[in-house]
Amino acid sequence: MNVSIDRRPLWAILLVRSFRYLALGAFFGITYLVAHMTPPEGLSQEGLRSAAVFGLSLVLWVTHLLPLAITGLLAIVLIAVMEVLPAKDAYALFGNEAIFFILGALILASAVLKTGLSSRLALMVLTLFGSSPAYLLFGIFITSALLSFWMPEHAVAAMMFPIVIEIARGLELRPLKSSYGKALFIALAWGAIIGGVATFLGGARNPLAIAILKETTGKSIGFFEWMLAVVPIVLILLVVAFTIITFFCRIETESFDRARELISEKKIKLGRATLEEWMTGFIMASTIILWMFFSHTLGLANIAILSVVSLFVFKLVTWKDVEAYVNWGIILMYGGAICLGSAITKSGAALWAGNIIVGSWASTPAAVIIIFAVLAIFLTEGVSNTAIVAILLPLGISMSDSYNIDPTLVTYSVAVPAGLAFMLPMGTPPTAIALSSGYVRVRDLLLQGIILKVMALFVFIVMTRYYWPLIGIKL
């Protein structure tokens, strides 16, 4: 038997082993003390208690001491236990329409993945662009982006990875040495990330933002309205991102036939499209059309759930498939985030905290919008983008009244930049996936990512100022 002896000092071993418990104990203790303090001027006792729960959730979401979903559950329990909201109301927020929309969208995406329709679509687009190394790079970038319009961006990056790694291997690109190899994986990650902000389907943070908006103000944003506001930004960002990739990563490969062969081999292996793929494609396309043009009358969640029912009517997926492709933790996280957002807004804690954090810097509505966009786009690098929406949006919406800003504008200003994590693997899985290929270094993502981030912020501000007023979103 191989016995290994830990030779570190005992205190160091004990400290390392108990650190997590000590930290959790300290955070819970501080929350308890804060919740029982005398509230500062301008904040009710209820507001102070909800601010304490908000602070604890924020710390847990940032540090990952507990899984995101469990922190979401904990937030609901604490809101009920601390009597910020009656337990009945707190738990009822789980029945929010957005939760059922997300649920439906994820089950639809699972059918697209399971039937192989997603891989077929990816290979179809790649075939169109497979005539030269530069076109192929663009093909990978645009395929990731377009698929992320209609499926979760993380799932797109995970699905594209095996295709791109085989292409890189086939072209004999050397990990860390090949500039083209680097470009392929950055294109995969950034395509998925940028495409993910275009609709409600690329990242569930977008419907979460709409749910928080609706719960706190009664206002909403439709599927088509969102696309109308965000897709032009996405198109500009795609051009900017591709320019940055090709500027920094030289396309050094010339022998390209193997990549073309690989793509066509994969297409042949898939065979002809099956009836299941056609039917899934038809249901998905019909659902998107209904979401775009009838969401105000029929309701996003109703359309999503009816589409899911039709998948089961035609036996396109089984419940076992759905369980394998959908992570139910998302429901707990989002239920908690909506409940927390509602509690801190209704108790006045969000407005109080917003005024302290942002109010001292912001003198005009435009400054408020810019500050929230800057906070969201930079904080999202280190924290899950969903958590960023859950943390920042209630503060922004609460401040919109005092600055006379349309809360829908604040919603866009937090949700869109929160999805743009280009630099670090902590914020979003696609960049972590690109790094795992071995072709990309963190410093590549940091250098190219910071340039893209600054450009994205500039594009966002310009579009807020000049484009959005044209479609009725005014400051």
Place this chain on the structure above:
Amino acid sequence: MLSTTRQSPKTIDAAFEKARLEKKGLTALFVLDSEMPESIFDKLTDIGFTGEKPSQQLHDSILTEYRVRGDRKLKELEEKALAMKVPFKTIIREGDFISECLDVIAEEELEVVIITRKKRSTLSRFIFGSALAEISSKADCEMLIIDE
């Protein structure tokens, strides 16, 4: 001792040179580092809320790629050993770098371990620890450390 992220040509040259001069056999261990694919798996499920199946498929795809790279590297070394007439043996393992190294050191009763020290800041070593320091403290054999 090689791994997905530890393949310094300087260390490989030093190992071959030592084996040739001392007329000893060389055992090359390549560890397919499972830490990265596992962290991606966790990220996809915990932050990305992706289901188990796509996360597992991606995990397997990353490990397959690492295995291909490991096989290729070991084949390259085998050819080098043949040319230099150094008795050569290859081992490929999947898992944690430290425990796989320690296991192979014990199983193969190695006399000397030749390993790369990666370029990292002192702060990074202090915060994240050092695999090399841990192997040195636990292995019952001579260690030859080559800076990257």
